[in-house]
Amino acid sequence: MSEQFTINIDGKEVRAMTGQTILEVARENGIFIPTLCHYKGTSNVGACRVCAIEVENARSLVAACTMPVNPGMIVRTDTERVKNARRLVVELLWSSGDHNCLTCESNGNCELQDLVYELGIEKPRFTIDPPGYDLELTNSMIARDLNKCILCGRCVRACNEIQVNDVLDFSYRSSHAKVGPAFGADYISSNCVFCGECVDACPTGAITFKSARFMGRPWETAKVKTTCTYCGVGCQLDLNIHNGKIIKVTGNREHGLPNEGSLCVKGRFGMSFVDHPDRLKTPLIRKEGELQEATWEEAYDYIADKLKMIKSEFGSDSIAGLSSARCSNEENYLFQKFMRAVIGTNNVDHCARL
Amino acid sequence: MTNSIEEIEQADAILAIGTNTTENHPVISSRVKRAVRNRGAKLIVVDPREIPLVRHAAIWLRPQAGTNVAVLNGLMNVIISEGLEDAAYIETRTDGYDELKKTLAKYTPEYVEQISGVPAEALRTAARIYGTAEKGSILYAMGITQHSHGTEAVKCCANLAMICGNVGIEGGGVNPLRGQNNVQGACDMGALPNVFTGYQQVADEKARSKFEEAWGVPLSGQPGLTIMEIMNGALEGKIKALYIMGENPMLSDPDLHHVQEAMKSLDLLISQDIFLNETGEYAHVVLPSACFAEKDGTFTNTERRVQRIRKAVEAPGTARPDWAILAGLATRMGYPMQYQSAHEIMKEINSVTPSYKGITYERIEGVGLQWPCPNIDHPGTKYLHKDQFTRGKGILTPVEYRPSEELPNDEYPYILTTGRVLYHFHTATMSRRSTGLVERYPESLAEINPRDAARAGIEEGKIIRISSRRGTVSVKAHVTDRAPEGTIFMNFHFKEAAANLLTNPALDPTGKIPEYKVCAVKVEAA
Ligand code: SF4
Ligand code: SF4
Numbered sequence: 094m095s096e097q098f099t100i101n102i103d104g105k106e107v108r109a110m111t112g113q114t115i116l117e118v119a120r121e122n123g124i125f126i127p128t129l130c131h132y133k134g135t136s137n138v139g140a141c142r143v144c145a146i147e148v149e150n151a152r153s154l155v156a157a158c159t160m161p162v163n164p165g166m167i168v169r170t171d172t173e174r175v176k177n178a179r180r181l182v183v184e185l186l187w188s189s190g191d192h193n194c195l196t197c198e199s200n201g202n203c204e205l206q207d208l209v210y211e212l213g214i215e216k217p218r219f220t221i222d223p224p225g226y227d228l229e230l231t232n233s234m235i236a237r238d239l240n241k242c243i244l245c246g247r248c249v250r251a252c253n254e255i256q257v258n259d260v261l262d263f264s265y266r267s268s269h270a271k272v273g274p275a276f277g278a279d280y281i282s283s284n285c286v287f288c289g290e291c292v293d294a295c296p297t298g299a300i301t302f303k304s305a306r307f308m309g310r311p312w313e314t315a316k317v318k319t320t321c322t323y324c325g326v327g328c329q330l331d332l333n334i335h336n337g338k339i340i341k342v343t344g345n346r347e348h349g350l351p352n353e354g355s356l357c358v359k360g361r362f363g364m365s366f367v368d369h370p371d372r373l374k375t376p377l378i379r380k381e382g383e384l385q386e387a388t389w390e391e392a393y394d395y396i397a398d399k400l401k402m403i404k405s406e407f408g409s410d411s412i413a414g415l416s417s418a419r420c421s422n423e424e425n426y427l428f429q430k431f432m433r434a435v436i437g438t439n440n441v442d443h444c445a446r447l
Numbered sequence: 448m449t450n451s452i453e454e455i456e457q458a459d460a461i462l463a464i465g466t467n468t469t470e471n472h473p474v475i476s477s478r479v480k481r482a483v484r485n486r487g488a489k490l491i492v493v494d495p496r497e498i499p500l501v502r503h504a505a506i507w508l509r510p511q512a513g514t515n516v517a518v519l520n521g522l523m524n525v526i527i528s529e530g531l532e533d534a535a536y537i538e539t540r541t542d543g544y545d546e547l548k549k550t551l552a553k554y555t556p557e558y559v560e561q562i563s564g565v566p567a568e569a570l571r572t573a574a575r576i577y578g579t580a581e582k583g584s585i586l587y588a589m590g591i592t593q594h595s596h597g598t599e600a601v602k603c604c605a606n607l608a609m610i611c612g613n614v615g616i617e618g619g620g621v622n623p624l625r626g627q628n629n630v631q632g633a634c635d636m637g638a639l640p641n642v643f644t645g646y647q648q649v650a651d652e653k654a655r656s657k658f659e660e661a662w663g664v665p666l667s668g669q670p671g672l673t674i675m676e677i678m679n680g681a682l683e684g685k686i687k688a689l690y691i692m693g694e695n696p697m698l699s700d701p702d703l704h705h706v707q708e709a710m711k712s713l714d715l716l717i718s719q720d721i722f723l724n725e726t727g728e729y730a731h732v733v734l735p736s737a738c739f740a741e742k743d744g745t746f747t748n749t750e751r752r753v754q755r756i757r758k759a760v761e762a763p764g765t766a767r768p769d770w771a772i773l774a775g776l777a778t779r780m781g782y783p784m785q786y787q788s789a790h791e792i793m794k795e796i797n798s799v800t801p802s803y804k805g806i807t808y809e810r811i812e813g814v815g816l817q818w819p820c821p822n823i824d825h826p827g828t829k830y831l832h833k834d835q836f837t838r839g840k841g842i843l844t845p846v847e848y849r850p851s852e853e854l855p856n857d858e859y860p861y862i863l864t865t866g867r868v869l870y871h872f873h874t875a876t877m878s879r880r881s882t883g884l885v886e887r888y889p890e891s892l893a894e895i896n897p898r899d900a901a902r903a904g905i906e907e908g909k910i911i912r913i914s915s916r917r918g919t920v921s922v923k924a925h926v927t928d929r930a931p932e933g934t935i936f937m938n939f940h941f942k943e944a945a946a947n948l949l950t951n952p953a954l955d956p957t958g959k960i961p962e963y964k965v966c967a968v969k970v971e972a973a
């Protein structure tokens with residue numbers, strides 16, 4: 094049974110429950126502990142060590158994300174020892190990769206960058222020594238630059254624990270650990286289903302949406318929350334808009350239901366139809382066998398005249414309408430109202446049966 | 448769905464029958480996989496094809512396509528004969544158990560094995576898993592409904608869930624998974640020949656007079672024609688004009704030749720869509736609509752949750768939201784519709800639809816609400832039938848198995864079954880215009896079992912000809928164990944290889960759903 098008690102964080106008494114971690118209790122109480130590998134919906138692994146904190150009577154620093162709370166626990170998150178440890182971790186991460194924010198797609202949307210700034214690190218004290226991987230640009234959807242990977246494992250856990258797609262894992266070649274599909278394959282030749290969960294999970298610019306590369310900075314991009322237009326799950330997603338165009342789609346984790354931020358390949362990468370050149374731009378009327386461009390006035394007149402004629406000659410029930418599972422509730426409502434109230438028939442159906 | 452998507456993760460047993468969730472509703476399948484992996488839920492998959500969920504299943508039953516009713520009856524037979532039914536629930540919440548039991552008596556596992564090919568022992572194992580689970584959730588989709596006996600199979604699912612006491616509990620339920628974003632909403636809004644919004648019958652005097660008052664015109668109480676009846680009506684010359692909004696029956700209807708003739712015989716065909724589609728090619732007038740990213744409104748998802756869509760970008764050219772087009776046309780026809788926004792229309796929906804009464808834009812700004820939501824303070828309904836069914840007791844309806852309308856014979860020795868693939872959607876007007884999706888799945892593939900392929904001299908990646916009594920298509924073969932012996936699987940996304948030139952328009956007598964999942968075909972190397 095979960096039992097309630099108090100613990101002390103930075104001199105403040107706060108309420109806690111058995112089964113909670115120090116990180117959870119701190120966050121609930123507005124106490125900031127930085128994290129990199131922690132990711133909602135996945136297990137806590139304590140891999141990055143950025144959340145190291147002091148617990149009274151513990152000999153070394155402990156990871157707040159994995160340490161369960163105990164009654165009467167005394168925790169300090171703001172000592173010099175803690176800050177030094179955090180700095181060391183962040184400097185090591187920085188220097189072991191190619192964190193060149195100038196061209197990075199995640200500039201302004203990077204948890205490592207935020208942390209460097211937060212901790213006020215001018216420059217790492219170690220030599221910058223990136224592993225020198227090739228950029229992976231072999232598919233049109235997901236780009237990978239493992240030189241920016243901090244091995245937090247969020248992508249691996251997102252793929253395996255959230256989507257249960259079992260594509261990504263750690264592999265170890267010589268001295269380097271690496272994340273990716275089995276046998277060092279690139280995404281397109283693996284069994285990846287391009288749900289994009291790993292992209293949303295990555296805290297740095299190591300995995301990014303290819304369509305958004307060089308298309309607009311995060312702070313110039315508006316996010317419009319909406320509902321996916323494909324299947325009936327109704328995933329909540331953010332259309333990322335720059336200069337009037339959708340440059341990428343991210344999962345909306347804000348309210349949880351129904352998809353908790355997860356999407357599939359269609360919601361994620363199925364949006365380029367929106368500004369496809371084939372989109373219809375004006376009404377068309379068939380004249381001499383050919384569909385020809387027309388104004389709305391002409392189209393309305395044409396339809397209204399014909400419908401009225403058919404209605405008066407053959408009756409309302411000689412007219413039928415098919416509404417759409419693709420359109421909104423408001424539009425379906427108006428469509429059946431149009432058929433019933435304006436035309437005067439119940440001949441209205443849609444393709445749900447198909 | 449009677450229950451919510453999130454509740455799938457609370458189930459102890461999940462029966463997924465006739466649903467390839469991983470490809471059709473991928474985010475729901477993640478929930479199923481998590482239930483199995485994190486909570487140890489037991490998954491039973493019933494599907495002729497080796498769908499991706501099979502990898503996560505405790506047991507996989509592989510019946511011949513078209514025998515769901517027998518399998519479901521068999522599961523119930525075992526549950527009853529082993530005393531796994533929920534007697535108290537049956538007693539207090541249902542009617543018709545004795546009749547059901549009588550009908551089920553002959554569906555012994557051995558008898559079901561003869562019909563479906565599912566080994567008797569496997570059926571018993573599956574029945575015990577579902578029958579002993581505290582919370583059992585049934586998931587199904589078009590693999591249940593797109594048969595000439597679809598409605599009957601749906602009833603079997605309901606029977607099974609009810610005799611195990613799984614309806615009206617959290618984590619249980621009978622859960623049809625809707626394939627399209629707003630099928631649920633289109634039905635809820637009365638885009639059906641027999642009902643107004645919220646399933647209020649047009650034939651019901653009281654309902655009709657309510658709408659007559661709201662809309663200010665007299666209304667017909669005569670239920671209208673269903674989609675297949677409309678097509679037939681056009682062919683017979685009874686339907687003269689057809690207004691199609693956002694649909695493409697020229698690729699989605701069974702027996703396309705027939706639909707093509709129907710389209711050609713119309714005096715007026717209006718196609719209103721975001722692209723000029725196959726149906727538009729026959730239209731007299733084409734009207735350009737705004738797509739979901741270019742307008743405000745709501746969709747209702749498969750768990751009855753009404754959620755907002757929001758305008759994010761401008762529509763191309765002079766394209767307009769469908770609601771604005773309709774309002775303009777109605778006004779031109781002499782019936783003024785002066786809506787300024789989708790929001791205004793929702794207010795009208797609230798006022799005439801009891802189940803949507805409390806679902807306002809203000810309330811669903813953050814997270815959507817699930818109907819029924821009868822008033823402005825109601826929290827929405829997470830799962831249905833909690834203490835009682837709509838009409839008091841749940842009716843158990845005995846159902847007998849009957850074979851599909853068109854079975855293989857010497858000339859057409861294979862079963863053709865159709866469905867979707869992960870990377871495409873419906874008639875693919877959107878997905879085939881999306882770079883990534885086309886990159887992953889550029890052309891249609893027909894799945895055929897290696898033994899059948901060897902017999903017919905068919906090789907991987909070679910073009911084959913598939914013919915039914917209605918037509919022939921050429922398509923690339925994908926030789927794979929995913930397809931059972933004797934059954935070929937085709938998707939219906941590609942017009943170059945339109946599966947619906949082959950499918951059988953035989954309809955389910957109640958649901959009027961065509962039998963897309965079973966028809967007889969022959970196959971030759973081209
Ligand atoms: S896109 Fe999805 S399936 Fe592919 S690696 Fe990322 S999480 Fe895994
Ligand atoms: S690719 Fe990104 S998410 Fe994956 S381990 Fe590297 S930094 Fe973490």
Ligand code: SF4
Nearest residue numbers: 321323324328357360
């Ligand atoms: S993102 Fe995928 S699962 Fe979610 S609603 Fe869209 S199509 Fe369905």
